[in-house]
Amino acid sequence: MSDLSYDEWADAVHEGRLLGLACSCGHTNGSPTAACPHCGSRDLERVDLPTEGVVHTETTIQVPPETFETRGYQVVVIEVGDARVMGRVEEPSVEIGDEVTLTGTIAEDDDRPAPVFEAR
Numbered sequence: 001m002s003d004l005s006y007d008e009w010a011d012a013v014h015e016g017r018l019l020g021l022a023c024s025c026g027h028t029n030g031s032p033t034a035a036c037p038h039c040g041s042r043d044l045e046r047v048d049l050p051t052e053g054v055v056h057t058e059t060t061i062q063v064p065p066e067t068f069e070t071r072g073y074q075v076v077v078i079e080v081g082d083a084r085v086m087g088r089v090e091e092p093s094v095e096i097g098d099e100v101t102l103t104g105t106i107a108e109d110d111d112r113p114a115p116v117f118e119a120r
């Protein structure tokens with residue numbers, strides 16, 4: 001059984017922590033999931049992920065949804081330890097391979113928090 005709910009993950013992000021789920025196959029998921037996306041196992045263990053990582057991919061959203069006031073923010077996938085976490089980067093922007101650290105959260109339009117990273 002997965003022992004990480006979405007709310008627990010979100011609460012941890014608000015506290016400046018990143019939680020993931022480690023599978024016995026070696027895959028670590030950077031967000032709550034019912035089953036390992038790699039092997040399908042549901043026997044996942046909650047782990048603390050590092051809050052510093054490296055930019056794996058990034059894309060800049062030039063035309064955000066109506067509810068967002070800022071333009072040109074980046075959506076990034078950060079490698080933290082063995083896992084990957086999706087988040088946001090505010091100015092200045094980052095490039096693939098840049099080292100970043102978790103600095104806070106931003107509310108998505110559905111009020112869910114997204115981790116915010118900053119170059120270090």
Ligand SMILES: [Zn+2]
Nearest residue numbers: 023025036039
């Ligand atoms: Zn697995």
